[in-house]
Amino acid sequence: xxxxxxxxxxxxxxxxxxxxxxxxxxxxxxxxxxxxxxxxxxxxxxxxxxxxxxxxxxxxxxxxxxxxxxxxxxxxxxxxxxxxxxxxxxxxxxxxxxxxxxxxxxxxxxxxxxxxxxxxxxxxxxxxxxxxxxxxxxxxxxxxxxxxxxxxxxxxxxxxxxxxxxxxxxxxxxxxxxxxxxxxxxxxxxxxxxxxxxxxxxxxxxxxxxxxxxxxxxxxxxxxxxxxxxxxxxxxxxxxxxxxxxxxxxxxxxxxxxxxxxxxxxxxxxxxxxxxxxxxxxxxxxxxxxxxxxxxxxxxxxxxxxxxxxxxxxxxxxxxxxxxxxxxxxxxxxxxxxxxx
Amino acid sequence: xxxxxxxxxxxxxxxxxxxxxxxxxxxxxxxxxxxxxxxxxxxxxxxxxxxxxxxxxxxxxxxxxxxxxxxxxxxxxxxxxxxxxxxxxxxxxxxxxxxxxxxxxxxxxxxxxxxxxxxxxxxxxxxxxxxxxxxxxxxxxxxxxxxxxxxxxxxxxxxxxxxxxxxxxxxxxxxxxxxxxxxxxxxxxxxxxxxxxxxxxxxxxxxxxxxxxxxxxxxxxxxxxxxxxxxxxxxxxxxxxxxxxxxxxxxxxxxxxxxxxxxxxxxxxxxxxxxxxxxxxxxxxxxxxxxxxxxxxxxxxxxxxxxxxxxxxxxxxxxxxxxxxxxxxxxx
Ligand SMILES: Cc1ncc(C[n+]2csc(CCOP(=O)(O)OP(=O)(O)O)c2C)c(N)n1
Ligand SMILES: [Mg+2]
Numbered sequence: 001x002x003x004x005x006x007x008x009x010x011x012x013x014x015x016x017x018x019x020x021x022x023x024x025x026x027x028x029x030x031x032x033x034x035x036x037x038x039x040x041x042x043x044x045x046x047x048x049x050x051x052x053x054x055x056x057x058x059x060x061x062x063x064x065x066x067x068x069x070x071x072x073x074x075x076x077x078x079x080x081x082x083x084x085x086x087x088x089x090x091x092x093x094x095x096x097x098x099x100x101x102x103x104x105x106x107x108x109x110x111x112x113x114x115x116x117x118x119x120x121x122x123x124x125x126x127x128x129x130x131x132x133x134x135x136x137x138x139x140x141x142x143x144x145x146x147x148x149x150x151x152x153x154x155x156x157x158x159x160x161x162x163x164x165x166x167x168x169x170x171x172x173x174x175x176x177x178x179x180x181x182x183x184x185x186x187x188x189x190x191x192x193x194x195x196x197x198x199x200x201x202x203x204x205x206x207x208x209x210x211x212x213x214x215x216x217x218x219x220x221x222x223x224x225x226x227x228x229x230x231x232x233x234x235x236x237x238x239x240x241x242x243x244x245x246x247x248x249x250x251x252x253x254x255x256x257x258x259x260x261x262x263x264x265x266x267x268x269x270x271x272x273x274x275x276x277x278x279x280x281x282x283x284x285x286x287x288x289x290x291x292x293x294x295x296x297x298x299x300x301x302x303x304x305x306x307x308x309x310x311x312x313x314x315x316x317x318x319x320x321x322x323x324x325x326x327x328x329x330x331x332x333x334x335x336x337x338x339x340x341x
Numbered sequence: 342x343x344x345x346x347x348x349x350x351x352x353x354x355x356x357x358x359x360x361x362x363x364x365x366x367x368x369x370x371x372x373x374x375x376x377x378x379x380x381x382x383x384x385x386x387x388x389x390x391x392x393x394x395x396x397x398x399x400x401x402x403x404x405x406x407x408x409x410x411x412x413x414x415x416x417x418x419x420x421x422x423x424x425x426x427x428x429x430x431x432x433x434x435x436x437x438x439x440x441x442x443x444x445x446x447x448x449x450x451x452x453x454x455x456x457x458x459x460x461x462x463x464x465x466x467x468x469x470x471x472x473x474x475x476x477x478x479x480x481x482x483x484x485x486x487x488x489x490x491x492x493x494x495x496x497x498x499x500x501x502x503x504x505x506x507x508x509x510x511x512x513x514x515x516x517x518x519x520x521x522x523x524x525x526x527x528x529x530x531x532x533x534x535x536x537x538x539x540x541x542x543x544x545x546x547x548x549x550x551x552x553x554x555x556x557x558x559x560x561x562x563x564x565x566x567x568x569x570x571x572x573x574x575x576x577x578x579x580x581x582x583x584x585x586x587x588x589x590x591x592x593x594x595x596x597x598x599x600x601x602x603x604x605x606x607x608x609x610x611x612x613x614x615x616x617x618x619x620x621x622x623x624x625x626x627x628x629x630x631x632x633x634x635x636x637x638x639x640x641x642x643x644x645x646x647x648x649x650x651x652x653x654x655x656x657x658x659x660x661x662x663x664x665x666x667x668x669x670x671x672x673x
Contacts, residue, residue, distance in 0.1 A: 044465035044643060095465070095644035106467045106643030122469040123427065124399055157398035158430070185399050187375030193398040259374045316646045326639050333638075 004286045009219050009226075011061075013287055019061055019218060020282070020293065023053040023275050024300035026077040029086055032304040033076065033093055033107075037253050041312065042093045045122075046107040049077035051248035054274035055180050056150070057081045058221030059243075062229050063148060068116035068134055070127040071150045073108035074180075074247075075120045078150060082115050090307035096314035103317045104325065124185075125151060125158035128177065132168045135175035135238075146232045147175040148225075154185025156202070157193055165206040165240060172237035176228040179240070180215065182247045187259035199242035208238050215245030216274040219281065246272065342525055348518040350492035351381045351457075353527055354499035355419060359389055362417060365503055368395035368404060369421030369457075378423050379459060379518050405431035405456070409439050409508075412454040417503060425460035425474050425512060432477075439508040440483030454509075455502045461514040461554060461604060462641050465648055471641035473605035475553075478510050479582040479614075485509045486581040487535055490556040492522035494579055497533030505535060512581075514554045538585040540592070544574035546670060547662050548592040550615060551602040552578040555653065559602050562658035570672040573600075573662060581611055589615070590623045597628035600661045604653060607635040629665035634658050 008016055030048045037046055049056065052074075060069065060081040071078045079089050084100060092099030093107055100110050100117075109120040118134060121127040131149035138145040155161055156179060168175050179199055183190050191197065203210025209231060213224045221243060228239035246268045250257040257265070282288040326333035345353075359365045367382060373396040376383035386394040397404045401422060408420040422428045428435070435456070442450045462471030479486045485507055489495040495513070502509040525531055541556060542563050551559040556577045563573040574592050578584065593599060599619060601612040616631045637651040 043645060044467060045470065095646075101643075103644040104467075104642045104647065106465065108469070109467060109643070122467070123430075154399040157400045159400065159402050186371045186378075188371060188396060188399065192396065258376075317642075317644050319646070319650055321644075322637055322642060322647050322650050323639060 009223050021296040022057045024297045026053045028300040028304040044106050046253045047074040048249045052245045054218035055215045055243045058218040059225040062225040067146045069148045070118045070131040073122045079110045082117050086307035087310040090311040091314050094311040097317040098314040125155035125160040128160050128164035131175050132164050135173035144233050146229050150178050153181040153190045168238040169206045169208045174232035175238045177240045179242045182245045186251045203240040210240045212242045215243035216272045218278050342523040344521050345524050347492045347520045350496035350524050354496045358503040364417040366393040367419040370423050372421050401427050401430040405434045408454045412452045418454040420456045422458040425458040426472050440481045451506045452508050453506045455511050457511045459513045459515045463516050467643040468640035475581045476610040488512045488553040490553050492524050494533050501532040501535050536583045538578045538588045541577045542575040544572035546572045547598040548596045549573050549575045549600045555602045558655050562655045565659050571666050593623040594626045598665050600632045602634040602658050604636050632661035634661050
């Protein structure tokens with residue numbers, strides 16, 4: 001079939017292929033991370049984003065570079081989608097000084113001032129009130145920046161979810177709250193935790209627009225996000241998006257996922273893979289070829305391998321780094337480094 | 342006696358108390374279907390069912406309030422908070438309600454419940470997931486705060502905590518669950534008091550006061566010191582509030598020298614509180630300034646090399662002890 005120059009959801013072929021590449025990059029990067037974790041190069045908690053690629057990539061595509069994101073601890077994918085250098089992400093996982101948080105944060109705590117990546121927060125739902133504050137600062141300073149805040153279905157159970165939506169609504173803050181409903185918070189199925197099976201009534205309760213989206217369809221994610229971002233940028237306040245997705249792996253690297261069946265996982269992997277679904281859509285619309293997908297995938301694999309090599313070859317932080325960065329003027333940190341001798 | 346893990350000892354205590362008393366139930370995030378983040382509650386859901394082993398939504402504040410309310414309502418809740426780091430979301434209810442109710446309402450209500458929660462660092466979990474807050478909670482009148490370090494103590498103290506009429510914060514350590522130790526056979530009834538420390542290794546030359554995971558490191562340090570001719574007495578505090586001050590003073594009278602070893606931050610912490618108490622009660626017996634081994638005074642870094650540097654080590658305890666034992670006292 002001839003490749004057309006048509007567009008999909010207003011996105012050009014180049015943009016669509018870029019989205020495909022980013023999804024492939026997140027997938028391959030996460031696979032590489034898992035491998036390095038198993039080899040002992042990465043420690044602590046590590047939560048993979050495999051299966052949820054369309055959410056991060058699709059929604060971040062609808063942002064401008066100056067817009068900011070705040071995430072949970074499952075944030076490697078968002079960091080990559082927002083443009084963070086894969087080497088800096090992998091080096092952070094390796095705990096190296098070249099990592100995006102100097103190796104002090106690790107998997108759960110990625111940051112970039114330049115790219116507007118305001119963390120990786122390890123406390124469930126803590127990013128939600130903070131996102132409202134970052135949005136308030138933008139609003140206060142007359143900037144038309146939009147803040148995207150990502151969290152899981154589990155975060156919805158915390159008070160911070162409700163308090164944030166209420167305040168953001170009352171103050172009409174430019175923030176998009178994006179719930180990545182991957183059906184589980186650790187082993188807790190969402191059906192057992194939520195009193196209602198949808199976030200739409202919760203959006204209604206706080207008098208803000210809500211939308212429920214198939215998170216395995218990157219175009220649907222993009223379109224819905226685009227609308228929410230416009231709404232926020234126009235000064236009309238927050239939106240709550242419930243994006244239905246699935247994490248293909250366990251909660252973290254050590255979770256054998258006994259609380260769900262292998263069949264259920266297989267079903268999602270084989271019939272609902274967001275990359276496969278996107279490729280099919282592009283092919284059907286004559287917007288790309290299999291060869292282009294293969295090329296993207298090969299590049300994603302190579303970039304991930306290069307990132308791991310970079311991380312491996314990078315130095316550990318010097319021991320002095322233990323005591324740096326506690327405060328802006330670090331001489332005001334109560335530290336007893338000199339007493340340890 | 343059998344040898345079992347700290348984890349299994351905890352599970353046995355919960356199980357035995359649930360069998361003993363219908364009012365005892367356990368709830369928390371992922372404790373039923375998942376079996377607990379650290380597998381402490383594994384199998385209990387299968388044995389006791391949903392009514393008494395309850396998974397909760399991910400909401401520390403409300404589940405802590407529910408535990409307090411259930412205690413007021415006549416039950417004996419055991420609440421598992423996934424880690425102590427997340428107890429900060431519940432700390433208002435612990436501090437402003439649970440700890441105050443007995444006093445504030447003139448001795449009428451009692452709030453008999455246990456909050457179990459792991460704490461501590463050492464597994465590269467970075468700044469938000471490696472903390473110790475026993476010091477914060479021990480500051481609060483109206484709470485009991487315990488931190489058992491061995492399988493025997495953890496079982497006996499959890500059973501005592503469940504039976505205790507007041508709120509008990511029962512703080513475990515993430516790196517202790519696999520530690521093994523001797524525990525009486527299942528069904529052999531015993532409890533360990535919530536207000537008594539214990540001498541875990543007798544010695545004449547210096548007292549090492551410690552608790553939780555640092556007990557094990559202190560015992561190793563004592564072995565090293567013994568090889569160098571210094572006999573250390575190692576005291577496991579077990580309870581952070583109340584403090585078994587008599588035990589400490591008795592030891593200090595004998596050794597005249599103290600090293601306090603704890604994993605947490607130094608300033609305004611448990612160790613500094615202990616030091617003040619020792620000076621208050623045993624100043625005349627002290628022959629050297631108290632030495633204090635703690636974690637580095639920084640948020641916990643993720644990097645393996647930095648985390649290792651941040652945590653107190655065996656050699657830190659050995660060095661601290663040697664700094665205050667004069668050469669003349671060292672046996673050859
Ligand atoms: C306040 C708080 N409570 C508990 C935890 C432990 N915890 C980490 S992730 C998680 C599950 C969160 O699930 P969800 O919000 O659905 O996000 P997902 O992991 O599915 O991306 C829990 C309970 C935590 N980090 N913070
Ligand atoms: Mg989830």
